[in-house]
Amino acid sequence: AQKVTQAQTEISVVEKEDVTLDCVYETRDTTYYLFWYKQPPSGELVFLIRRNSFDEQNEISGRYSWNFQKSTSSFNFTITASQVVDSAVYFCALSESQYSGGGADGLTFGKGTHLIIQP
Amino acid sequence: EPEVTQTPSHQVTQMGQEVILRCVPISNHLYFYWYRQILGQKVEFLVSFYNNEISEKSEIFDDQFSVERPDGSNFTLKIRSTKLEDSAMYFCASSEHGDEDTGELFFGEGSRLTVL
Numbered sequence: 001a002q003k004v005t006q007a008q009t010e011i012s013v014v015e016k017e018d019v020t021l022d023c024v025y026e027t028r029d030t031t032y033y034l035f036w037y038k039q040p041p042s043g044e045l046v047f048l049i050r051r052n053s054f055d056e057q058n059e060i061s062g063r064y065s066w067n068f069q070k071s072t073s074s075f076n077f078t079i080t081a082s083q084v085v086d087s088a089v090y091f092c093a094l095s096e097s098q099y100s101g102g103g104a105d106g107l108t109f110g111k112g113t114h115l116i117i118q119p
Numbered sequence: 120e121p122e123v124t125q126t127p128s129h130q131v132t133q134m135g136q137e138v139i140l141r142c143v144p145i146s147n148h149l150y151f152y153w154y155r156q157i158l159g160q161k162v163e164f165l166v167s168f169y170n171n172e173i174s175e176k177s178e179i180f181d182d183q184f185s186v187e188r189p190d191g192s193n194f195t196l197k198i199r200s201t202k203l204e205d206s207a208m209y210f211c212a213s214s215e216h217g218d219e220d221t222g223e224l225f226f227g228e229g230s231r232l233t234v235l
Contacts, residue, residue, distance in 0.1 A: 107154075
């Protein structure tokens with residue numbers, strides 16, 4: 001069975017600080033896909049990244065970066081120089097299918113980390 | 120930019136009533152999904168739909184739920200006899216399926232269902 005754990009329920013930092021959101025996953029599959037989604041206060045889910053299990057290269061996109069470590073089953077997300085607009089709930093998710101809708105059980109989401117960026 | 124649209128944005132209903140939530144996926148997408156999020160909790164997969172039939176469904180998606188693509192553009196979720204615990208935000212999503220999967224699942228803005 002798949003499982004995604006986001007141990008940090010809520011993180012609060014002051015603007016311009018760097019912040020890392022942790023994600024630990026469990027799966028029996030050798031091929032799987034990891035995702036991060038952002039859910040701003042307006043409620044929609046915004047796709048941030050997909051990473052497959054064969055690609056352990058870290059990814060950077062502007063102020064966002066992701067650190068995938070297969071050895072520790074972690075896929076952490078760092079925001080550099082945080083801004084108030086980054087305040088949202090961030091979900092890590094896991095899929096066994098290359099199609100982002102997921103395999104037998106769809107996407108398995110973590111419980112989310114509520115990130116608060118204070119001005 | 121193409122987007123997934125959902126209606127209504129918020130529906131309040133009495134327990135036992137039937138509810139239909141509507142979604143218009145992105146036009147060239149072939150895979151459609153419903154997810155739900157009970158307030159303050161994680162997003163949970165309900166069902167996926169491809170080629171006019173359900174391809175996967177979760178344990179949550181029991182006999183009171185059904186999905187339909189009635190006219191080639193809308194994708195609906197019907198809850199036959201609502202219960203209090205059905206109160207949640209329901210997200211529709213779609214994805215492109217082909218040789219070049221973008222890996223991105225496009226979500227709608229959600230339909231909030233409140234069962235009284």
